[in-house]
Amino acid sequence: MAKDLMRGFLFKDMDIRGVHIRLDNSVQALLQQYDYPPAVADMLAQMFIASALLSANLKLQGRLSVQVRGDGPLEYAMAECRVENPGTLEPLYLKGLARHTEQVAEGLGLHALLGKGQLLITIEPDQGQRYQGIVALEHDTLAGCLEGYFYQSEQLPTQLHLDVDEKKSAGFMVQRLPAEERNEAQSDADWELVDALVDTLTTKELLDLPAEQILHRLFHEHDLQLFAERPVEYRCDCSRERSARAIVSLGKQELESILEEQDVLVIDCQFCHAQYEFDRVDCHHLLASSGTTDGQQKRMH
Numbered sequence: 102m103a104k105d106l107m108r109g110f111l112f113k114d115m116d117i118r119g120v121h122i123r124l125d126n127s128v129q130a131l132l133q134q135y136d137y138p139p140a141v142a143d144m145l146a147q148m149f150i151a152s153a154l155l156s157a158n159l160k161l162q163g164r165l166s167v168q169v170r171g172d173g174p175l176e177y178a179m180a181e182c183r184v185e186n187p188g189t190l191e192p193l194y195l196k197g198l199a200r201h202t203e204q205v206a207e208g209l210g211l212h213a214l215l216g217k218g219q220l221l222i223t224i225e226p227d228q229g230q231r232y233q234g235i236v237a238l239e240h241d242t243l244a245g246c247l248e249g250y251f252y253q254s255e256q257l258p259t260q261l262h263l264d265v266d267e268k269k270s271a272g273f274m275v276q277r278l279p280a281e282e283r284n285e286a287q288s289d290a291d292w293e294l295v296d297a298l299v300d301t302l303t304t305k306e307l308l309d310l311p312a313e314q315i316l317h318r319l320f321h322e323h324d325l326q327l328f329a330e331r332p333v334e335y336r337c338d339c340s341r342e343r344s345a346r347a348i349v350s351l352g353k354q355e356l357e358s359i360l361e362e363q364d365v366l367v368i369d370c371q372f373c374h375a376q377y378e379f380d381r382v383d384c385h386h387l388l389a390s391s392g393t394t395d396g397q398q399k400r401m402h
């Protein structure tokens with residue numbers, strides 16, 4: 102199967118940018134982690150594509166996540182895109198998970214899945230302030246809600262396509278940028294034109310055609326600046342080191358009481374189900390080398 106790739110582009114004569122993404126492998130890898138009911142798998146895959154599309158224009162190193170939570174059959178889901186060295190061709194890394202009730206009917210849409218719910222976009226730079234946006238659930242689809250968010254919160258008219266079938270997953274986004282040198286009326290007309298063109302993109306085309314053909318089919322009358330394709334991979338960033346830090350953060354007292362009841366502490370990654378085992382000797386070694394004492398832990402609270 103072809104590699105998962107993201108391709109950004111810019112209209113040379115209009116204040117509009119766009120992104121195409123193909124995520125067949127990453128979505129398959131994500132869904133193989135767990136046997137999700139079809140409606141949950143479909144929503145999680147759409148969130149996965151959205152997190153990558155929205156990360157396309159991030160100028161910072163960090164993570165962008167799309168999360169939903171609600172009181173319906175889909176209790177919680179999150180998709181996260183990790184951006185390393187923005188502006189380079191280093192892969193974007195994706196991970197995600199969902200929690201759901203035991204029974205989930207097939208074919209449920211966003212509102213039926215979530216019930217009374219919440220949709221959040223979080224941007225967490227490695228350095229600097231965390232940003233969180235609440236997306237109003239005012240449309241029937243995830244793509245529609247995200248379009249509404251960009252329009253209302255960022256004043257950036259946007260059209261998003263998030264398409265998934267059993268084997269294939271792809272996304273497409275065009276976004277109007279604040280008009281710079283051109284006048285507002287021209288910029289309005291440009292957006293109207295591109296918005297209408299992208300409206301004609303069908304699910305079948307997005308899932309079946311390569312990026313070049315889609316761009317040619319939609320925009321062959323326009324001059325595009327294409328950016329280099331950036332790889333995207335499914336990869337969990339859990340590690341023994343991160344698990345060790347989680348153990349140390351429990352504090353000595355808590356850890357001792359756990360070790361009284363069990364010989365081995367197992368940290369289970371909720372994303373990829375990797376297991377990291379720490380026995381008593383490991384735990385004591387971790388505490389000793391971190392210099393953590395209960396005194397320090399208490400002062401932190």
Ligand SMILES: [Zn+2]
Nearest residue numbers: 337339370373
């Ligand atoms: Zn993991």
